[in-house]
Each structure stands twice: as C-alpha cells, then as structure tokens.
Amino acid sequence: MKAGSNLEKVLTSGHFAVTGELGPPRGASVEAVEKKASYLKGVVDSINVTDNQTSVVRMSSVAVCKLLVDMGLEPNLQMVCRDRNRIAMQSDLLGAYALGIRNVLCLSGDHNKFGDHPQSKNVFDVDSVQLISIVKMLRDEGKMLSGQECEGVAKFFIGAAANPFGDPFEFRVTRLAKKIDAGVDFVQTQCIYNMDKWRKYMHMAHEEGLTEKCYIMAGITPLKSVGMARYMAKFVPGLDVPDYYIERLKGVEKKKQAAEGIKIAVEQIQEMREMPGVAGIHLMAIEWEHKVPEILEAAGLLPRPKVD
C-alpha cells in the first residue's frame, strides 16, 4: 500500500471502483456539505472534492475534505495549479495529510477568466504533471521540492485527470504516459459521451502498456435534459457529446428526459465494466448528487465492497 486509502484498497484488490464528486458550497454552510455528502454515503468508495471549480469561489477543498473525514467518508482532495504556488501547495498537502486526507487529484485548473473573479491574478507556478511529481516526492522520498526532509511524511494515493476528447487527440495518450511517469497511481477522465473515441483512446493506452501502470477510471456525468446535452456539446471546451445522445433525449417528452439521461449513464457504466483496462468509474452527477444511489443501484454497483 502506498497510502492505504479506501480507494487504493478497492482498486488494488481488483474491484471495479466507484468515486463520486462533491462541489463545495459558495458559502460557509456546513449543512450544505452534509446534505450533499449524505447522498454519497455508503454508495461510493471515495468522494472527489472540487477545488474552486470553474474558478468560482467556494468553500476550501481541504476544509470540505476534513468535514467528510469527520463524517466517516473518504475524500479525494482536488488541487489545482491556478491559485497556489509550490510553497502553498506543499503546505496544504502536509496539512491535508495531517487532517486524515489520503487521496489527492492533481489538476491544472480551469482558467480564472471563466469564474466569478476574472480580475484575479493567476499563479500556474507548476503544471499538473509537475504537481504529481511533487506529491510523489513528498510521499516516496519524504522530502520537499527544496530537498528539505519532512518531519512526518505525507503519503497520498496520487490521482490525475485525463481528457481523451481534447485536441490534439494523438497527444492525449502521450500526456497520460507523462502523468504516469511523473508518478500518478490513478486517473479519472473527463465526462465521456463519445464512446467510439473513448474506445480508441483506451486501445491506444492499452497498446502502450499504460493500463497496467495506473488505474483508469472512466468519467460519467448523467445528462439531465436535452438542454444540458446541447450546452455541454456547444460551450464546454474539450467535451464531445455526439448527436445521437442529443437526438435520443429529444425523442422523449420533457419530463422523462432526466430518466432517459440516467438510462444512458447506466448503459455507459455497463459498457465500461466490460471494457479492458477500465478500473472503475468516476460519477460526476453535477448538482444531482441525490441521484447517485439510484444510478449505481441500476448499474449493479451496490453495495460497495469492504476491503481491509
């Protein structure tokens, strides 16, 4: 065991893992965190806590992770390179470990231009690949980037994101390989809708032997409506929503679109379970956390395994 997190135990014991996601509130409400967390309790192996996603100010990711730890849930701390330099990142990582956080997901971060503070100064001292190497150095060498020996070693299970649908497509598997070289243990992908392209990506990753070197978890986001599908297809850069899903949602009456979206997600999950090299799913039910148990039940992924 590298970190001994529940996610690591589930993955290393060969179970098909399930992670969920919790977006912290735009405020200081503990109740808001508890409410979202209650839907995920017992149905996922670990919960990603986003770090000011879309560059909108929200409750600190480390703080929300600690709230989850206190509730008996396992968090996965998302950390972006946008807002902190290497000093703050290492400091927060040490603090997060001290608070009982054992998984960390290293991300570049959405550009601040998109958020609610577009006037802010960004940082990008290191990039996501380099951040992986920092977390690995802390864990495996017990040293900071400066070479300073740590008084108490922070041992994290190290994650990263992958977007098979960004351009240039040919470089996407290379970028995954770089993240593995930097020290990543598991990868969670961007929301997958274009299954053909995803299969091609996984085939290339498999050919390069990458599926043997890290756990790849497929990103699933249920579509709530045809409007959401259209929005994601049109306005989210690097997302690929094929027309056939849009047509399919359009084909059912409005109040049944949510159910159809869940049906699509369940079908995708079932396909992921059969696909070689896919170690689990990362279910991002955006502002739809209460639907997570229903989706996982329908996909046959409950109850979750208990691994010691």
Place this chain on the structure above:
Amino acid sequence: MVVAERKPIEEILAMVADFKKVLLVGCKGCVTVCCAGGTKEVGILASALRIARKKAGNPLEVVEHTLERQCDPEYVDQLGPMLQENGFDAVLSMACSVGPQFIAKKYPIQVFPMLNTTFIGGALEHGVWAEFCQSCGNCIIHNFGGLCPIARCSKSLMNGPCGGSANKQCEVSPEIDCIWHLIYDRMVELGQVEKLRNVFPIKDWSTSRDGGPRKIVREDLKL
C-alpha cells in the same frame, strides 16, 4: 519589441483636466514601430486634446516633441532646456512605461503615461500584434519547437495541452491559438515529437520577476 497601445482619450482628458500647458513627448523606439507613440501619434493625440479642450471652452496648449528614445538617460536629458523655460504643468509621455519613469526620475514635474504597455511581441499582420514573450529570464523555447508555452499558453503549461484545447483554439478565447497544438504540429513536422514525451521539469522562476525587479550589469561595457 515592446508593444503598447494608447489609453482612451477620455482617460487622458481626465488626467490633464487641471492643466493649461503640457509637453507631449513621443519616442522613436518600439512604440513608433507599433504605431502607438511615435511622431505621428504624438501629432494625432496633440490635435485631439487641443480640439476637445477648445470645444469645452478651456483651451490646452500642447507642445509636441519626440525623442530618439525615452529609455536612455542621454535622450531624456534633452528635455531639460524645454522644461526649464516654458512653464509646463506636466509632461505626457507616449513611450512605454519606461519613458515616464525616466522622465519622473530626472525632472521635478508631474508625468503621465499616455500608453498602456501591453506585452513583448511582434506584428502578425499590418495592425495586429500578439504576445510572444513573458521575459521569464531563462529561455526554454528550443524544447518546444521554438514556440513559447510560458507566454503563449494561458496557463503556462510545460507538459502539453490542458483538457480545454479544442480545434486548435485555447479555451480562454477562440482568438487565442492553443500554443500546445502548434507545438505538437511543429514537433511532428520536425520529426521530434518523441521529445515531448519526457516530463519537463519544474521551472526556476527566480530569473523572472518573481526573483524581484531585475537588473543586468555588463562590466565590459561600463564606462
């Protein structure tokens, strides 16, 4: 070169609202090349200010002068006699922001910047300029096919494009090329794409502004 653009006329008029006589100083360096603060632009701004103030019934006397450069003390020194004699209320500098600072250091008179100094860049076509360098102080572009991911990637990524790269465009704006897509294409063209497979190490920013304001001392050139 340093690329700059003129401030909006409303902002400039507000700056000079209390003055009767100003010296408007252009620069024959970079800002002449990027058509922001050379002799021609000095003339245009001077006329605009005179007309606006005359219309408002509060005429402004604008004396025009363009220096060889405003970033060398020997040229800035040439303003001395003019400033001593003519009773100017202020100096308006049309150089990059180095110019007004050199003038401010030398003369006990208020100095105002007429330009926004924007970036180190070049002309893409007539009338269009883009940023190419962030002056990080330790050039690494040979690792990326001669293209700079520090200045030209919105997130200064050193290990490939983020997930927001689509159709060769940056997620920040369709007006911005995804430099990582261009780097990839260029490395393929050069037959060196495998070089992008290596993890590019964490950058030392101490040579950049992060190490404090910088200075170059060339002992071999000092008098």
